[in-house]
Amino acid sequence: MRTITQSVFGGPSVLQVTEVERPAPDHGQVLIKVGAAGYNPVDSVVRSGLFPLLGEPPFTLGWDVAGVIEETHPGVSAFQPGDEVFGLVGFPSAGNAYADYVVASPNEIVRKPARLTFEEAAALPLSGLTAWQALTGIARLDAGRRVLVHRAAGGVGHLAVQLAKQRGAYVIGTATAAKHEFLRGLGADQLIDHTAADFVTETEPVDVVLDLLGGEYAERSAAVLKPGGLLIGAIGGNLGITPERAAELGVRLQVLSVRPLAADLAALGALAETGRLKVHVEQAVPLAEAAKAHEIGETGRVTGKIVLVP
Numbered sequence: 001m002r003t004i005t006q007s008v009f010g011g012p013s014v015l016q017v018t019e020v021e022r023p024a025p026d027h028g029q030v031l032i033k034v035g036a037a038g039y040n041p042v043d044s045v046v047r048s049g050l051f052p053l054l055g056e057p058p059f060t061l062g063w064d065v066a067g068v069i070e071e072t073h074p075g076v077s078a079f080q081p082g083d084e085v086f087g088l089v090g091f092p093s094a095g096n097a098y099a100d101y102v103v104a105s106p107n108e109i110v111r112k113p114a115r116l117t118f119e120e121a122a123a124l125p126l127s128g129l130t131a132w133q134a135l136t137g138i139a140r141l142d143a144g145r146r147v148l149v150h151r152a153a154g155g156v157g158h159l160a161v162q163l164a165k166q167r168g169a170y171v172i173g174t175a176t177a178a179k180h181e182f183l184r185g186l187g188a189d190q191l192i193d194h195t196a197a198d199f200v201t202e203t204e205p206v207d208v209v210l211d212l213l214g215g216e217y218a219e220r221s222a223a224v225l226k227p228g229g230l231l232i233g234a235i236g237g238n239l240g241i242t243p244e245r246a247a248e249l250g251v252r253l254q255v256l257s258v259r260p261l262a263a264d265l266a267a268l269g270a271l272a273e274t275g276r277l278k279v280h281v282e283q284a285v286p287l288a289e290a291a292k293a294h295e296i297g298e299t300g301r302v303t304g305k306i307v308l309v310p
Contacts, residue, residue: 002100002287004016012291012294014047015291023103024071024103025071026103027075030076031071031072032067032070032103032104032109033100035119035122037064037287038065038097038126038306040064060098062099064097065095065125066122068082085109085112086109086116086124087104087108088265091258091260100287108260108262109262110269121272121279124272127156128265128279129264129265133258134234135210138230141169141208143169145169145207146169147210148173148210148221149164149209150213150217151174152173152183156234158183161187162277172189172190172191173188173192175192176195186278208230209224209230214233218240228252230251230254231252231253282304282306285307286309290308
């Protein structure tokens with residue numbers, strides 16, 4: 001089978017197509033024929049070496065996957081060959097999803113909603129779990145609360161807007177003006193073009209900020225929170241603020257470490273199945289052109305998600 005590997009850290013060009021033996025499922029595993037694999041920003045920072053999550057190369061990137069069960073190891077009863085599934089595989093260890101086939105544990109995957117294509121399903125796991133665990137787990141969001149979502153049109157953001165709105169929140173998003181119509185269609189109540197206005201002065205105080213930016217934006221995000229409000233840091237790199245500094249500013253900081261929980265995936269899948277959660281795929285890129293997917297993703301202008309298709 002084909003897999004995308006890298007032998008050194010570097011730019012997108014280090015991603016190479018390699019022919020390897022198809023893996024066999026070990027005890028308690030299934031083999032999935034990949035229908036699509038999701039690209040996430042974390043893929044780029046791991047590839048570059050800025051975030052050496054997988055140690056030194058060689059390794060294969062990718063954690064989001066959707067596909068068809070090809071084979072199960074004896075003893076696995078939850079799935080059968082032919083089942084369509086999606087999930088977050090191996091995270092935060094190597095998931096190896098940039099490939100024609102991938103092995104997974106049954107507790108990392110759930111059945112794919114029939115309503116979703118493989119591309120849409122592969123775009124959902126990491127981004128969807130990030131939004132779900134931030135807003136329903138950490139924030140315990142309920143009706144009447146005000147939520148600010150940064151990068152609202154991105155992979156996590158466009159799902160977070162929908163999840164917050166479904167829970168009765170007033171949803172404010174930052175995004176360029178060209179993406180405002182898209183976000184209004186997802187339920188956003190107020191939109192701020194961060195390239196033309198300062199979100200700190202453009203909104204009334206909020207209860208929760210989902211910070212997908214970090215760095216210099218963190219303290220500015222804290223400034224729009226009500227006293228005792230919650231800043232959720234969901235950026236893997238520079239958070240831009242410490243819990244001690246947040247306390248000095250009179251707000252709370254919670255850092256999200258996303259977990260591949262099947263129950264949460266199933267909840268997201270159920271929303272998608274009924275059409276209450278829409279997954280936007282901006283572009284599907286052939287697996288062999290994984291470097292192109294990274295180049296597109298690193299522009300910072302993607303609406304929704306980029307996926308790879310074998």
